[in-house]
Amino acid sequence: MDLKAAELVYQRCRWCGTTSFRRLLCPACASSDLDSHRSDGQGVVVRSSVVSRYRRAMRSESVVRFPEGFTLRCRVVGAPPHLVREGTRVRPAAGIAPNAAGELVFEVFGVCDTDERERWHRQW
Structure with a gap:
């Protein structure tokens, strides 16, 4: 697998802006409204x-x-x-x-x- 093609995807909460990795809920406010972004x-x-x-x-x-x-x-x-x-x-x-x-x-x-x-x- 080509490492340059690999992506590290994290989540950012739409409510409070907290970032997390592989979570179903925001660790700060427990919202499930998370956007995925690439790192x-x-x-x-x-x-x-x-x-x-x-x-x-x-x-x-x-x-x-x-x-x-x-x-x-x-x-x-x-x-x-x-x-x-x-x-x-x-x-x-x-x-x-x-x-x-x-x-x-x-x-x-x-x-x-x-x-x-x-x-x-x-x-x-």
Whole structure:
């Protein structure tokens, strides 16, 4: 699947303007009157942790904030898990697939900034 063709769709409440991702009701006012909008998909990590429970390899679980105002919990690849920090810019990466309803599921994001990636590799 071509990542450039993939779209990250979020909702904006018509009543209060709150943005959310994959919600049936507005998290602020509980309205069901939501408009769908497209995001460019690039966000910033606001919280990250390393998860290794029940897995052979460690991975990064992060909360990513998008400029449109919503947040998304996802995995971040492209850098060692313990080096994914707050402020790291990310974009959709491998792991984008349609779900049972035919919507694209964004579960994996990759590091955008190639300079940061190169710096991380030099540290090793």
